[in-house]
Amino acid sequence: MSTFKPNALRRLSTVLSIGKAPMPAPAGVSTLASFLSKAKEDYLSDIRATPSKGGKWTVVMGNEAGDLDSVASSIAFAWVHSEIQKKPCIPLIQIARDDLNLRAENLYALNLAGIDKPHEQLLSTTDLDGIQPFPSNTFALVDHNRLAPSFSAGNKNPTVVAVIDHHEDEDLYKSAFPRQIEPAGSCSSHMANIYPTESEMPKELADLLLCAILVDTNGLITEGKARPVDYNAAASLIPRSSLRDTIHATALSSLSKDSHALFSLIPEVKQLSDTLDAKKSDVSHLGAWDLLRRDYKEYTFTLRWHPSAPSIKAGLATVPVKLKAWGSGGRLEDAAQRWMAHRKLSVLGVLTSFRDNSWGKRGNGKHRREMAWFVRDGTEAQTLPLDEVAARLWAGVEANREVKVTRHKKMELAGVPSSVRARAYKQGNASATRKVTAPLLRYIMEAEADPEPQTEEVPTPADTAATSRAGESS
Ligand SMILES: [Mn+2]
Structure with missing residues (x-):
């Protein structure tokens, strides 16, 4: 004030x-x-x-x-x-x-x-x-x-x-x-x-x-x-x-x-x-399963870069608590597998937004964001080019200059089966909400050319920065 x-x-x-x-x-x-x-x-x-x-x-x-x-x-x-x-x-x-x-x-x-x-x-x-x-x-x-x-x-x-x-x-x-x-x-x-x-x-x-x-x-x-x-x-x-x-x-x-x-x-x-x-803010009574579906959006992407151009479903869950507090010890991996099977998803992104030193309550600590990503070879539809999709996702997210991610050393996500690829990141830019991540994911999944992480910036829409001040996503 x-x-x-x-x-x-x-x-x-x-x-x-x-x-x-x-x-x-x-x-x-x-x-x-x-x-x-x-x-x-x-x-x-x-x-x-x-x-x-x-x-x-x-x-x-x-x-x-x-x-x-x-x-x-x-x-x-x-x-x-x-x-x-x-x-x-x-x-x-x-x-x-x-x-x-x-x-x-x-x-x-x-x-x-x-x-x-x-x-x-x-x-x-x-x-x-x-x-x-x-x-x-x-x-x-x-x-x-x-x-x-x-x-x-x-x-x-x-x-x-x-x-x-x-x-x-x-x-x-x-x-x-x-x-x-x-x-x-x-x-x-x-x-x-x-x-x-x-x-x-x-x-x-x-x-x-x-x-x-x-x-x-x-x-x-x-x-x-x-x-x-x-x-x-x-x-x-x-x-x-x-x-x-x-x-x-x-x-x-x-x-x-x-x-x-x-x-x-x-x-x-x-x-x-x-x-x-x-x-x-009080989500302390919710477990991993509820946290994933509480603030959730779903998208359909066409993998135009792939010869058979399959369509896949992807979901983005925003969670107001840091990953370690509710997802450690395999809880995140478990809930993510169940949710992906339930929604027939090929890709799931879990986007956290929280303040340091707080457990779901608004503290005075620094505002931070993390991302955890899962790519899954579903059995419901066609077989997914699993490793190709995962490689594109890691490269595209890691190259993006707006979200500015680094690998999350405390979340190894080791508890996933062989049909799943997973990675967690810390987000350098805590202002980038799902309004930024959703168009980025669409670009990474749908762009016909390979995202070139070393030489080419992955674009995000010009107006997203303006609508993504610190705070919860919309
Ligand atoms: Mn709104």
């Missing part, structure tokens, strides 16, 4: 002087929760009775990591589409129902937004298990911008009608409208900023979006990932959120546009952010 000037602090302390007593929560059912329950019930009854009825629905999804940003953004989109634009729209949370429990910060924020039985109120992939092809073909994407293959496989005319995101633009779906893919700390900020001004936003939705923004920007601190779009979003959300009852109204209206960075100093905002952060 040392970057704030004393006069700005004084200004803030005068405008934020009084906090009114918290108002009791209004009686009755949450607007947002009843909307979600009804949408889920209607959607499931439509597709179960007459599968073709799925065609009248727009299915909106966040990414398959199922983080709060994805959950909040997809719910916000569905609300606007259904309740304001009067077109049927259902948010699909891209994780299994039981996996909702892996993110305590999500449960907390959903509960704050009146969604107190998310397992019942939200549509998850578990609700659609075994239904092939996917029962709807109109999609909206938030918090990612490429439709996963399982939604288009065997599906007639799958169409992406809208994209709102803050990841690297993959240049797809050019006729989608809106199609807004711009850097931001949180996709939820885009959702707040494009909310129709003439319509009232339910308090619960403001709470949900605000929580997501706080999680993604470390509480809107100036040293974090927050950008002007995030501050603008928070400025519009706070007066509509349940914080409006505890923060004095004049305090908010007095915050001028250029002092939005001071949001992190409002006690009520800081308290909410600290609570979410504590929930998110």
Whole structure:
């Protein structure tokens, strides 16, 4: 906080002087929760009775990591589409129902937004298990911008009608409208900023979006990932959120546009952010298996350099605890083998992000990252050119000047079978998140020419550095 000037602090302390007593929560059912329950019930009854009825629905999804940003953004989109634009729209949370429990910060924020039985109120992939092809073909994407293959496989005319995101633009779906893919700390900020001004936003939705923004920007601190779009979003959300009852109204209206960075100093905002952060950081109850699937994304690559150009599946798991604390003694190798077999993966990257001297809790130590990679010759599909793929991966990762890896001497990964190759690294650049690693992996796997580690730099997209400040990945 040392970057704030004393006069700005004084200004803030005068405008934020009084906090009114918290108002009791209004009686009755949450607007947002009843909307979600009804949408889920209607959607499931439509597709179960007459599968073709799925065609009248727009299915909106966040990414398959199922983080709060994805959950909040997809719910916000569905609300606007259904309740304001009067077109049927259902948010699909891209994780299994039981996996909702892996993110305590999500449960907390959903509960704050009146969604107190998310397992019942939200549509998850578990609700659609075994239904092939996917029962709807109109999609909206938030918090990612490429439709996963399982939604288009065997599906007639799958169409992406809208994209709102803050990841690297993959240049797809050019006729989608809106199609807004711009850097931001949180996709939820885009959702707040494009909310129709003439319509009232339910308090619960403001709470949900605000929580997501706080999680993604470390509480809107100036040293974090927050950008002007995030501050603008928070400025519009706070007066509509349940914080409006505890923060004095004049305090908010007095915050001028250029002092939005001071949001992190409002006690009520800081308290909410600290609570979410504590929930998110406490993964001490999770073992290796849960840690691998808690924050996980999956990709399909075509090995164009190989004569038969096979397609493979690869996964990237982000884990907020250092490898040695949960993966030593063969635990990482074991969990990785099981997860790869379960997901039919040829490549798995485990990306850790943590602070020194901390066990899953936020400490004051230095922010560090590690990578562990596994390449596996699966028996499910075609035989993988195992050693060629592994050699490309090691060479490509080791040559990359953005991640700056060195071999991890304390993680030998000796406990893998002969059909698996594995290597662990320490990352020299702790700011390079999965937003950097995912495009790098795609490049290494798909580039037709051999990556030349000695003479040629492996490129990473120009805009990734800007979206990958220190902190957790998105
Ligand atoms: Mn996001």
